[in-house]
Amino acid sequence: MISVIMTTYNAGRTVKKALDSLLPVLDELGVEYEIVATDNESQDNTVEILRRFDARVRVMRCTRGLGRHVAVGMSKGNHLLFYDADAYANRDLLFNFLQVIIKNKIDFSLAHTGVYLISRKCYSLTGGFMNLNFGEDVHFWARAFTMCKSIYYPVRVACNAPRIYSVRGYRGEYRYIRNPLRFIFREVKNEVHRLRGLALRPVELIPVIKSGDPLMISGILLLSPLSNILGSKISKDFSNLELVYLQELRNMGNIEDITYDGKYIVQDIYFVRDWYSIFREFLKRLRSYEPKVIEHRYARIIYTPPDLDLCPPP
Known part of the structure; x- marks a missing residue:
């Protein structure tokens, strides 16, 4: 069983569209699944919208910072799919991503926009998430990459709206x-x-x-x-974010398994230690797809068309 872990806060405008794009992918996979959503005391109709779905969608209110821990504790699946309440699935690419992971029995798999599937055993090994307001995923990914059989795809299998693409601050x-x-x-x-x-x-x-x-x-x-x-x-010698980049390079899968024509590739490199050599290595790996580069004030972003502001993907 796959347990989809979703945390929400005032997601009334996006959560229905997010689930409407995700559920057909899970149905097509033909696997048993459940959606476990924890809500951070939303002031809009997020909870009401979630409760309109069938019994496979379970909802619980909790305080901020504990949502993922609570959702994992409520879940039953042997695999956990972490998915945002404003993520719109690129259906073909997300299906390919999940199918490859399940077929090859990968313990931890990460795609761009932070969609990741992890076995419950691997999650337990990592110790779960740190209590942070920002960047808790990075710490979690760093541990998962080093502790579990892993694979990485710099492919936008879903896109987040309405924030389009931005390097966010506080x-x-x-x-x-x-x-x-x-x-x-x-x-x-x-x-x-x-x-x-x-x-x-x-x-x-x-x-x-x-x-x-x-x-x-x-x-x-x-x-x-x-x-x-x-x-x-x-x-020690590496920052968590730098370690994630190095592990992404080491564990990068065959991109054609996910996107046969090389579209929707995205790789962002934030300014961390040794970022420029990391950027050059990613650019070298992805050069055959003729990527473009955006120079952001906090990062450099490598991507292939369609443009980053197309959300959801056509």
Whole structure:
């Protein structure tokens, strides 16, 4: 059985479309499945929409930060498919992705936009998610890649709306809370974890400072002296994000298994330690698909058409 793990917050505008695009793919696979959704006290009609689906969709309310843990605990499947409430499936590509993983008995598989399938055994080995507001996936992926039989596809098997494609900062977190003081506390807490995970060298802080983002700059000025110390203590020679990139390169599967014509390839490389050599290696691996490159203020993005702003894919 596949248990789809979905967390929601004010997703009334997107969750029905997300499930309407996902359920036909699961039906076509011919596997038993369930949808386990945990809602973070939404103020809109998210829960009501979820309850209109059949009994395979179960819903529970919980506090922020615990949704995935609660959903996994409620689930019954031997495989867990983590899927966003605003992710619109590219049906053929998502079907190909899941079929390849199931056929080859892969313990952990990751595709672009953060769609990933993991065995319950592998999830238990990793210890689950850290209690972060931002970037908890990266820490989780780093452990899963190193502990389990893994495969990676830089293919957009689903796309998230309405955020199109962006490298997000912390401003989006304000929508989750109503108290400005608590928001500031969350920013500081999250910046500590971010720097602990990235552990940027001083020269690599320059692009962040040049970005002009006041939240990022204030976090850098306040906490960057600790980043190398914390990063070295926690992640030794590699940051978690750098480790994920290296594991993605090491475990990259045959892209034609997912997209036979090389469309919908996306790979973003954030400015972490040694990012430029990582970028060049990804570009070398994907060169045969004639990709384009976007230079973002926090990252470089390699992609093939259709354009990134087509959401959902046609």
